[in-house]
Amino acid sequence: MPWDFGEDDSLYISKVTTIHMGNYTCHAYGYEELYQTHILQVNVPPVIRVYPETQAQEPGVSASLKCHAEGIPNPRITWLKNGIDIMPKLSKQLTLLANGSELHISSVRYEDTGAYTCIAKNEVGVDEDISSLFIEDSARKTRLSVGNMFYVFSDDGITVLQPNECEIRRHIRPEERIFTSYEEICPRVEGEGTQSCLWASAVNVRDKYIYVTQPKQNRVLIIDTQTQKAIQSLDVDPLPTKLHYDKSHDQVWVLSWGDMRKSSPTLQVIPEASAGEDQHVIRTPFEGVDDFFIPPTNLIINHVRFGFIFNRSKSAVHKIDLETVTHIKTINFKNYSCVPQTMAYTHLGGYFFVQCRRNRSVAVSPQLIIDSVTDAVIGPNSDVSGTPYISPDGRYLVSADEDSGRIKVQALSLRGEIELIYDLQTNIHVSDLTFQPSFTEGNQYYIYATSHLQTDVLFVELSTGKMNVLKNLKDPITSKDWPWSNYNRIMKDSGLFGQYLITPAKDSLFVINGRQNTLRCEVSGIRRGNTVVWVGEV
Known part of the structure; x- marks a missing residue:
């Protein structure tokens, strides 16, 4: 204890x-x-990440150095160049954006070469890291990077997309071969004219590999991001539909349905996922698993010990030890007649939010709150219902009720209190939602949300509730064409420092510029591209 x-x-x-x-x-x-x-109240010393760690630019172009800091209270950021404070040097050419979290040089000169140290300080500590900038004549001629790309899995194989130029860098076709076994990536199905692929879920493993499920082939494919090739396929239980990468233990969890009626679901684990070579699959002892939830890591909490699994018929969640893959205890919701559907977690106060399945006898099914310190059910989250999403810093809970289109936003205070800050009535029946860091305010986010049915994408400034809509992003994939989850139109961000988001329509992809909240481009001819992974620096 x-x-x-x-x-x-x-x-x-x-x-x-x-x-x-x-x-x-x-x-x-x-x-x-x-x-x-x-x-x-718990104070946390700052933890920072800089981006990029090094970059080379030609004279005259602009350069950005970014620094993301988290801590409680929010840290203050300062920059040094070669050990000297840059504050007195700020000018039109050298500016600080978003409370110091971005250092922008509008036209670089040779003398801008140097080591730029980002320092984050709060009342309880300090952290620092260096981002190096080199100004060279032929910096642009270095070989093309294979990082900072979206991998889109569609009927026609795998498309590697560079969002900045909306450029397709590589297209892996269905008939290409898997490196080790020489099987086709998407084997031809008898009786079907064209050779096409069917994917369900994919995860990024430390920017080295992508694991992706092929439900009808009963296997998981492993893609090497360095060579942009499929290197291995792993046989798993029938109909693998959901993957999750548990970073803390370097393992990929695989949920298989058994058949389309989900009559014999199983959970398997692929250990040492980032080793990439000669992978194998371990069966878990859990039966009748409808879904599972493993809390995400972030800068402050980088190790997660426990996960949860739930069965569609039981008013309970089962807590499991991720390391030993064993059942620890069952948390019961019988008093609340709640059958869990989805979960979310914040490390501020250590709360789990459980959305209950719709129940014909109850008009609304509210969320339940579990305290992770005692595993006690605290009770309903006031009258909030809908799928819970937690912002990457743990400070906001966004609940999207897909039936009514209501989005409620609650803030988690540093005293561990949950308070409603606003309630938005929208006409968007949310399919998926993600968070985009703001480029004007440090430690702030936008929410981007897609719809199950409509063609509009909603974006909201998280701290104020200011709403806007990107219109006419074409029809989403139908639920019939996407039986694997409720997310028939995903919204994928590009990580802590990325400015692009991607959302698929039925036959194309839309790239959104999150810095300007505008549409960047449409890439046509990509059918059912609803499995997307972002790969950062490789």
Whole structure:
């Protein structure tokens, strides 16, 4: 246990993290009305990432150096060039954007070559990292990078797209061969005229490999991002429909349905996923798994120990140890007659949010909140219902109710409290939603949301609720053509430092420029491209 009671009835927490923030109330035995509440606020020293670590540019072009910092309270950012503060040097040519998180040089000269140190400070600590800039005559002539690309899996194979120029860098066709086994990437099906592919789910493994499921082939394909080739296929249980990469233990989880009625679902694990060579699959002991949830890591929380699995018929979630792949305990929702459908997690206060399945006898099915420190069900999340999404910094919970089109946004305070900040009525029945870091405000985000049925994409400034719409991004893939999940139109971002997002329509792809909140381009002739992975620096 992470806590103890002292001889004087004090509560001792041995290793405090952000999940412990919140209110602690001590009651007197037999005198319930006598109590005292303590508020525990947890401060976290800054953690930063710079991007890019090094870059070479020709004289006269513009260059950007970015620094993302997280900590509690929010850190302040300063920059040094070769050890000297750049603040006095700021000018039209050298500017700081988004509270210092981007250093922009509008026209680089030879003397701009140097080591730029980003320093993030708050009340409890400091972190720093270096981004190097080299100005060279022929910097542009270096070989084409294979990183910073979207991989789009569609009927016609795999398209590697560079979003900045909207350029297709590589197209892997269905008849291309897998490197080790020499099988075709998408084997021809008898009776079908054209050779086409069917994909369901894909994950990025440390920017080295992409694992992608081929549900009808009962296998997982492994793509090497360095060579942009399929290097291996792994046989898994029938109809693999969902993958998740557990970064903490370097393993890929595979959920298979067994058949289209989901009558014999199984969960398997591929260990040492980033090794990439001679992979194998391990069966887990869990039966009747309808879905599973593994919390994401972020800059502050980089290790996750537990996951959850749920069955469609049971009012409970099962907590599992990711390392040993064993069941630890069952958290029951019988009192709330809640059968879990989706989950989300924030490391601020350590809350899990569970969306319950629609129930004919109940008009609305609210979310439930579980406290991850005690595994206790705290109760409903007031009257909030809908699919829960947590912003990458853990500070906002966005709940999208796809039936009513309502989007409720709650903030998680540094005292572990959950408060509603606004409630948006939209006509968008949300299929998928993601977060795009703001380029004007440090530590702020936009939400981008697609619709199950409509052609519009919604974007909202998260801190203010200011809404806008990108119109006429063509019809989404029909649910009939996308039986694998509720997300028949995904919205894929390009990570912490990326400015592009991608969303597929029925027969094409749209690239959105998140810096300007505008449409960048449409790439036509890509059918059912609803499985997309972003690959950063390779």
